Amino acid sequence: MGNIDSTGNGLYVHVPFCTKKCSYCAFNVSHNGLHLQGDYFKALGAEVLHYLTNGPFELRGVGFDTVYFGGGTPSLVDPSLIADFLASIPLAGGAEVSIEVNPESARRELFTSYVDSGVTRVSIGVQSFDDKVLCYYGRTHDAAGAERAIELAVETEGLSVGIDLVYGSEVEDDKSWSRTVLKTASLATGISHVSAYALGIEKRTKLHYDKAKSQSEDVLAERYLMADEAFEGCGLQNYEISNWACTDGRCRHNANYWSWGDYLGVGLGAHSHFGRSRWWNDPSLKGYIAAVKTQGTGFLAGEELVDSQVEAERLMLALRIQGGLSEKELKTWVSRTESEELLGLFEIVNGRASLKPRGRLLADGVFRALSA
Numbered sequence: 001m002g003n004i005d006s007t008g009n010g011l012y013v014h015v016p017f018c019t020k021k022c023s024y025c026a027f028n029v030s031h032n033g034l035h036l037q038g039d040y041f042k043a044l045g046a047e048v049l050h051y052l053t054n055g056p057f058e059l060r061g062v063g064f065d066t067v068y069f070g071g072g073t074p075s076l077v078d079p080s081l082i083a084d085f086l087a088s089i090p091l092a093g094g095a096e097v098s099i100e101v102n103p104e105s106a107r108r109e110l111f112t113s114y115v116d117s118g119v120t121r122v123s124i125g126v127q128s129f130d131d132k133v134l135c136y137y138g139r140t141h142d143a144a145g146a147e148r149a150i151e152l153a154v155e156t157e158g159l160s161v162g163i164d165l166v167y168g169s170e171v172e173d174d175k176s177w178s179r180t181v182l183k184t185a186s187l188a189t190g191i192s193h194v195s196a197y198a199l200g201i202e203k204r205t206k207l208h209y210d211k212a213k214s215q216s217e218d219v220l221a222e223r224y225l226m227a228d229e230a231f232e233g234c235g236l237q238n239y240e241i242s243n244w245a246c247t248d249g250r251c252r253h254n255a256n257y258w259s260w261g262d263y264l265g266v267g268l269g270a271h272s273h274f275g276r277s278r279w280w281n282d283p284s285l286k287g288y289i290a291a292v293k294t295q296g297t298g299f300l301a302g303e304e305l306v307d308s309q310v311e312a313e314r315l316m317l318a319l320r321i322q323g324g325l326s327e328k329e330l331k332t333w334v335s336r337t338e339s340e341e342l343l344g345l346f347e348i349v350n351g352r353a354s355l356k357p358r359g360r361l362l363a364d365g366v367f368r369a370l371s372a
């Protein structure tokens with residue numbers, strides 16, 4: 001592991017099942033494999049056990065500090081599988097356990113059973129409060145369903161509630177995005193976290209095959225700034241470029257990724273990171289289950305990072321989060337360039353540097369300039 005100190009104790013659990021594929025989705029999902037959920041969860045449990053027994057991932061302390069069930073649609077699976085899985089792994093006291101929920105799965109009993117199993121936060125895939133946009137994304141819920149799901153989650157004692165949004169489709173105009181942003185802000189007394197990502201049209205998605213377009217960079221920038229202003233105005237502070245939260249609503253699991261912390265990823269296509277090592281799993285459902293049966297893990301391939309990769313990745317992530325660099329580190333990076341004006345894109349608070357809102361829009365360019 002060289003001179004890289006390992007930190008972080010996160011567990012990512014990929015749950016690949018979805019009822020149908022959304023038009024923009026490039027994730028590893030299975031829309032006809034739900035009947036294999038029992039076998040899949042057996043494989044997940046076996047894979048965690050294998051790594052804890054054989055490495056290379058090492059747990060520091062008594063258990064995982066954070067667990068994140070992502071997908072896919074984890075809320076589609078039988079909640080007893082989630083409960084049994086959580087009961088079978090070592091969890092640290094006060095662990096944060098998150099699960100992604102699609103609005104159409106939301107039921108009061110589902111949320112209660114999650115809390116009883118140890119889940120502490122849900123992330124609801126709202127995406128938009130405009131039915132026209134939801135239809136374009138191929139989502140299986142409407143805006144009213146999203147609101148109902150949020151209400152039920154917020155009413156569940158012991159659950160912290162976040163929502164996910166996507167902006168910038170060609171069918172969305174300023175009015176539509178403004179409605180989504182204002183509706184989100186109006187719910188901010190109940191929700192503690194919002195993620196908002198610009199639509200990316202990736203290969204092998206329906207939107208890509210349809211030759212769909214997203215909005216121009218300028219429009220995306222205006223939409224981002226509109227969201228930032230509204231969310232900050234209702235007490236949800238930006239802590240990563242695309243994420244806002246109230247003080248105790250930040251997602252510790254994702255914060256660990258952004259701090260270049262270690263995590264174990266289990267499930268098909270899941271990625272893991274420990275020290276300088278990074279590895280990833282077989283991306284097919286049957287291939288993953290078979291691989292765990294024969295070799296104990298879904299391991300497909302991996303790599304060892306060299307110093308220059310580590311430095312570049314740490315910088316890229318540090319630019320995304322609030323206070324990600326010390327003032328001294330920022331000045332050292334900038335002094336290696338001939339672009340002193342880059343400093344103007346940052347604000348310094350208590351010796352820590354963060355990109356200002358307009359600077360965040362240029363984060364990729366700032367990274368390229370600093371790391372050139």
Ligand code: SF4
Binds near residue numbers: 021025026029071102
């Ligand atoms: S619900 Fe999420 S994971 Fe499933 S197809 Fe839609 S975007 Fe992809």
